[in-house]
Amino acid sequence: MIKTEHLTKHYGALTAVEDVSFQVGPGEVLGFLGPNGAGKTTTMRMLAGFVTPTSGTASICGHDVESDPLAAKAALGYLPEGAPSYGEMTVRRFLAFIADLRALEGARREARLRHVIEHLQLGGVLDQTIETLSKGFRRRVGLAQAIVHDPPVLVLDEPTDGLDPNQKHEVRTLINDMARDKIIVISTHILEEVDAVCTRAIIISQGRIVADDTPAGLAARSRYHNAVSMQLEQPAQLSEARAAVAALPTVAQVEVSERDARLTALPRAGAPILPALSELAARSGLKLKELHLESGRLDEVFRTITS
Amino acid sequence: MRNVGIIMRRELASYFATPLAYVFIVIFLLLANWFAFYLGSFYERGQADLDSLFGFLPWLFLFLIPALSMKLWAEERKSGSIELLMTQPVTLREAVLGKFLAAWIFTAFALALTFPLWLTVNYLGRPDNGAILAAYLGSLLLAGGFLAIGSCMSALTRSQVVAFILGVFACLVLLLAGFPGVIDVFRSWAPQPIVDAIASLSFLAHYDSIRKGVIDVRDLLYFAMLISFFLLATAIALDLRKAD
Numbered sequence: 317m318i319k320t321e322h323l324t325k326h327y328g329a330l331t332a333v334e335d336v337s338f339q340v341g342p343g344e345v346l347g348f349l350g351p352n353g354a355g356k357t358t359t360m361r362m363l364a365g366f367v368t369p370t371s372g373t374a375s376i377c378g379h380d381v382e383s384d385p386l387a388a389k390a391a392l393g394y395l396p397e398g399a400p401s402y403g404e405m406t407v408r409r410f411l412a413f414i415a416d417l418r419a420l421e422g423a424r425r426e427a428r429l430r431h432v433i434e435h436l437q438l439g440g441v442l443d444q445t446i447e448t449l450s451k452g453f454r455r456r457v458g459l460a461q462a463i464v465h466d467p468p469v470l471v472l473d474e475p476t477d478g479l480d481p482n483q484k485h486e487v488r489t490l491i492n493d494m495a496r497d498k499i500i501v502i503s504t505h506i507l508e509e510v511d512a513v514c515t516r517a518i519i520i521s522q523g524r525i526v527a528d529d530t531p532a533g534l535a536a537r538s539r540y541h542n543a544v545s546m547q548l549e550q551p552a553q554l555s556e557a558r559a560a561v562a563a564l565p566t567v568a569q570v571e572v573s574e575r576d577a578r579l580t581a582l583p584r585a586g587a588p589i590l591p592a593l594s595e596l597a598a599r600s601g602l603k604l605k606e607l608h609l610e611s612g613r614l615d616e617v618f619r620t621i622t623s
Numbered sequence: 624m625r626n627v628g629i630i631m632r633r634e635l636a637s638y639f640a641t642p643l644a645y646v647f648i649v650i651f652l653l654l655a656n657w658f659a660f661y662l663g664s665f666y667e668r669g670q671a672d673l674d675s676l677f678g679f680l681p682w683l684f685l686f687l688i689p690a691l692s693m694k695l696w697a698e699e700r701k702s703g704s705i706e707l708l709m710t711q712p713v714t715l716r717e718a719v720l721g722k723f724l725a726a727w728i729f730t731a732f733a734l735a736l737t738f739p740l741w742l743t744v745n746y747l748g749r750p751d752n753g754a755i756l757a758a759y760l761g762s763l764l765l766a767g768g769f770l771a772i773g774s775c776m777s778a779l780t781r782s783q784v785v786a787f788i789l790g791v792f793a794c795l796v797l798l799l800a801g802f803p804g805v806i807d808v809f810r811s812w813a814p815q816p817i818v819d820a821i822a823s824l825s826f827l828a829h830y831d832s833i834r835k836g837v838i839d840v841r842d843l844l845y846f847a848m849l850i851s852f853f854l855l856a857t858a859i860a861l862d863l864r865k866a867d
Binding site for chain 1: 625626629630633636637640641702703704706707709710711712713714865
């Protein structure tokens with residue numbers, strides 16, 4: 317369990333984080349979202365015991381990060397922003413160093429090291445120094461050190477930043493695999509990540525929590541929630557189609573994209589409009605390339621909430 | 624204490640993973656021997672002792688030790704690895720002590736490599752080996768004091784160059800604390816007890832007394848307290864500023 321109560325951090329006159337309270341339980345993967353500079357990293361650092369809160373408390377598995385820091389840190393696996401490490405060390409030595417600090421011993425130590433090396437595919441670079449590795453490998457080394465002691469709680473600050481799509485997929489699969497029995501908090505500004513791995517999302521802006529919901533719940537806040545998007549075979553029919561769609565009583569607004577001959581119909585007060593639209597298309601002989609129901613656009617919700 | 628050892632070993636290994644260790648040792652030995660033979664007139668003095676080496680060591684340390692200590696914390700802060708280290712289940716004190724001990728052991732190793740000089744005086748004459756051992760101990764304590772000061776200066780900044788300059792300056796002030804030039808600055812305004820206290824802080828006075836072969840508890844205590852004080856100051860500085 318991660319618990320924060322009224323967590324606040326001021327840097328002089330600057331407020332980095334203000335009154336942030338939340339709880340995360342087992343099986344939850346919390347996405348911590350926000351624009352750059354919103355206070356994501358500062359919050360992560362307070363959870364990890366690296367930054368001292370100005371006021372408020374944070375605890376990891378019941379251990380307060382201020383009064384019982386060693387127990388809190390022992391229960392936590394933490395990937396700092398940018399995955400810093402010791403560049404002159406080889407991957408093998410670096411992981412052994414972390415395993416030592418995590419007090420892993422004997423057969424369990426060997427098994428854990430083998431596990432992280434295998435799962436993060438570090439086998440080929442074990443004897444390379446970290447400074448010679450690509451950004452993707454460095455991030456994976458950072459993830460490896462975060463999970464080597466199999467902690468019940470993981471806090472990962474931008475775990476997929478700088479990775480290519482394949483590597484992102486691997487990291488997300490890894491997070492999903494661990495999600496069943498762990499508490500995971502990831503910070504990100506990549507919205508697709510929320511859909512890919514999170515069961516819950518908190519959006520912070522200017523240091524405050526402005527939304528705390530499931531990804532589906534957030535998407536439902538979008539004005540595109542239950543909107544219907546249709547792409548026409550013949551761009552010439554666009555203005556005719558637009559007039560017909562706009563005339564439907566349940567349609568509040570129509571947006572047109574001429575570039576790909578697409579119409580997006582926004583419903584009035586959450587009314588279902590897909591049946592009406594498909595019927596309309598059939599009746600008026602519009603040839604459709606595509607017709608689909610939107611669940612909502614997270615990026616639009618994100619912009620609305622944080623700007 | 625287990626963590627102190629782990630951090631110390633990592634730090635020591637990192638010296639030897641980069642050119643730092645080799646450059647430091649080669650330059651240190653070149654300069655130490657040059658000082659001993661030319662400036663110290665090792666042969667011309669006609670005495671079987673290592674005074675020509677130990678007399679110059681404080682001045683050699685004055686520049687080389689801050690060069691070693693400047694990276695202790697400034698580099699960790701610059702690269703961000705301090706965040707990695709301080710979010711492991713280790714205390715700040717363990718980290719400060721571990722890194723300091725690594726630098727100290729490394730210095731001891733470099734100092735030990737001056738042994739050919741010791742062999743030479745034993746070949747040429749019959750030196751007082753007890754006094755030489757005491758002088759080695761004094762040099763090691765002096766290096767420890769310099770390193771503790773350097774560690775503190777390194778914790779104050781992200782820039783290694785700034786840490787180096789601050790380190791040289793702080794070491795110089797403490798080295799010369801008993802000399803007229805420094806004492807006069809204080810004598811003009813501070814009361815006599817304070818002037819005396821500052822004079823008694825002088826590195827050189829305590830170093831010289833150990834070097835003469837008299838190992839006085841007060842001198843040992845002086846170095847122990849000085850090292851403890853600056854290591855504590857390192858921990859406090861880091862605690863306040865580690866995330867800046």
